[in-house]
Amino acid sequence: MWSVWWQRIGNFLSNPLLRKELRQRMRSLRTVLAVSLYLIVIGAVAFTFMYVNVQGQTLLLQPTRTAELFTFLSYLQLALISFVTPGIASGVISGERERQTLPVLLTTPLSPWSVIFTKWMTSISFLVLLILMTFPLYSIVFLFGGVVPSQVLAVFGLQFMTLGAIASISIFWSTIVQRTGWSTVLSYATVAAVFIGGSVVGYLFDTIAAHSPDQTIWVDLGTVAYTINPIYMQASLEASLGFITPAFHNSIVASVFTTVQLHNLMSAPSWLIYATIYILGSFLLLVICAWRLRPGTFTITQKRLLRWLLR
């Protein structure tokens, strides 16, 4: 069984489109500059944070402060994912269409699913690279205690899941609309609807619940609205890992963590909903893209199914 899987992985890695896309994306000077700049900014933020907290005396750094730094860095990274992913992924198919390279690509034996999945992989690869390159920075966090590697991996897992979903949404728009400009606008709008709209809708449900005699339904609806929002789910993860410290009790952060506890977002059902929506949703969007990419795929499948049934 393992040999079959290794063979499949080998086949996928030898996919010419994957190699071409990675080569094109990674060899450009833009990529080198973007990675360098990102590391400089994140590094500067981390060192400034630490310097301000210890006032130059590294021995006095408390583990709770390191947890704060970790939470801060992980939110910074979530913000990066939500801002950069649509910019990268929203042009992968519409860009091929605009460059007039798509018809030729579609007349090769590469299947639409292989094209879409490869495009998805390569668009997230750059951000995965950025995230992985911040590992050395996180090692500073480990050095002073307060956070253990498994906790970092848990947060990274959530971020990869979110990254994959945002990339799927962006590729979906890129396949559906003809122009990259529109695809980018729609991708950002969808991300904003999830991040900001989800918070507003959740808050509205909470407000209604506070004034309603039957609170349960409104609270449940609020829970669903918060559950699909990565901001709250990352907060729930960090709360469950015990990173809530008194320093976070400013108005915005306190409200986020209060909501997490009020709606019990740390519970297994919330995580199940989040994982289902983000993983299955991403998969479904990519399947729609593959179907949309080669017109008539659905009709042909329908005909084959009908022929098979009649047989």
Place this chain on the structure above:
Amino acid sequence: MIVTENLCKRFNRVEAVKDLNLNVRSGTVFGFVGENGAGKTTTLSILATLMLPTSGRAYVAGAEVTTDAALVRKLIGYMPDQFGVYDDLTVKEYLAFYGTAYGVSHGDIEKRTKELLAMVNLSDKVDFYVNTLSKGMQQRLGLARSLMHDPPVLILDEPASGLDPRSRIEMREIIKSLRERQKTVLISSHILPELAEMCDEIGVIQGGALVACAGVEVVNARVQGQRQLQVEVLSGGVQLAHYLASRQHISDVISFDDEHVEVLFSGSQEDQVELIHELAVAGYSLKSVHEVGASLEELFLRLTRESDEGQPVSKMA
């Protein structure tokens, strides 16, 4: 090798291809000529599996384009009328990408890259980035790309469009050389003379329907020497039209009114002088006789219709 049976494609209310029946024999270069919007690109897109027909069937080397699309893709090399290239890839990497996509082995990719670049005169550009090549070079590279997996059938949609005269000649010579490689080529253009030079057979598509189809010798024989003359008279154009229809070297009366008659004339300059003399003797008050422009496509279409129906379309006895 390429067969279509009552092929139709409809976009909402527009019928882009109407009952198209086409038969391209193996090893021939078939020219598909028609004006912009005639249905050439739609037909070629269906054959390249990029579009589904509304009705009818199309086969490439026996494989049906809708049900055996995956097989058809392996059998064809397709070059669209407008295509782009990938930035940040060299010519060698560009060809290797498509070669690998078609499952060509690594060793064969190297061999074919050398061979095809020599064929399209781009051997010295092997390490150049494709986006730095000129339009003509990119078109030739596109042709090399479509041959990378050595397909038996090539579908070329206006391969010389947008090229300067020199590049057009180069492209024409390369396509001619494909005949020696025993490829079946379906090539579209809106320029008949260009196709006549490199094709074995020519089909004319108009309003989505194939209106004429003939061997290139027939086209050349019929089209060459044909001129469209306009005879201007003071009056009596209708009688003149009837008179001209019965004269030697007049193959068709195209249009007429009381003062003008347009005819297709196949004679020489001396014959034309003789005809003018005959008209003067017959008492027609001539104002002028001059040649008017008509595209070769129009002439070919008119003449082929004449041939198909066994008599001229509008020649009056």
